[in-house]
Amino acid sequence: KCFEEFFLHKFRSTLSKSNIFGRGEHVLIAYSGGPSSTALLHLIADGLSVNARRRLQFQAHVAFIDESSLYPADSINIREKVIDLITNQLHYPLHIVSIDENLDNDNSLKDLLFQHTKSLTAREEFIRRRKLKLLFDIAIREKCTKLITGDNCTKLAAQILSDMAQGKGAHVALECVRIIYIYLE
Incomplete structure (x- = not known):
């Protein structure tokens, strides 16, 4: 306690x-x-609660990228659990977007991944960039000026090592930032 x-x-x-x-x-x-x-969301929920001494003053929106088209076996009932947690328990605006959104009707993301990417690393990078683009789209649509991700140290370290191995060492500083500023025009 x-x-x-x-x-x-x-x-x-x-x-x-x-x-x-x-x-x-x-x-x-x-x-x-x-x-x-989930830990990040609960920390923010506690900080935004009325009972908090040093209450956070921002308006929280939550975005969930539905990856069920890529991993159908792993995503059983996850959408319902997310909806229950965010809207019923925490009462935040929830924006759910499928990872396939805005793609041609003829192609699913899974088909594109297997046709155009040769390695697992390239697929993972493509999915990561796709998710980030969808999050930016939601943030701009909802007029959110910042995006917070709940990455942990292990994921961050793996991403940095992967980027350095691919010759992207100049971007290490950008990868370490977990709050992304979005400039609305």
């Missing part, structure tokens, strides 16, 4: 002191259903 209270206090304190988020600002939280993004 002590650790949890201290951790929540540190999280709220760090965000409020940094002045990253303005009062009433719309912020998009990327939610994958995994443990890291």
Whole structure:
């Protein structure tokens, strides 16, 4: 109990002191259903709650990219669980987008992946970039000025090593940022 209270206090304190988020600002939280993004969502929910001493002042929106077309066996009932958690328990606006959205009707993303990418690394990079593009589209549509992802250190380290192995070492600093600023025109 002590650790949890201290951790929540540190999280709220760090965000409020940094002045990253303005009062009433719309912020998009990327939610994958995994443990890291679930922990992030609960930290933010606690920080936005009325009972919090140092209450966060932004408006949270949650985005979920539905990957059931890529991994049908792994995604049984995950959509319903996400809807229940976000809308019924936390009461945040939820934006669900299929990873196949805005593609030609003739091609599914799965078909495109197997036709045009030769390696597993290329497929993973394509899916990662596709998800990020969809998140940007949602953020712009909902007038969110920031995007928060719930990546953990292991995923971040793997991404950095992968980028360096592919000759993208100049982008390491950009990969380390977990709050992405979106400039609306």
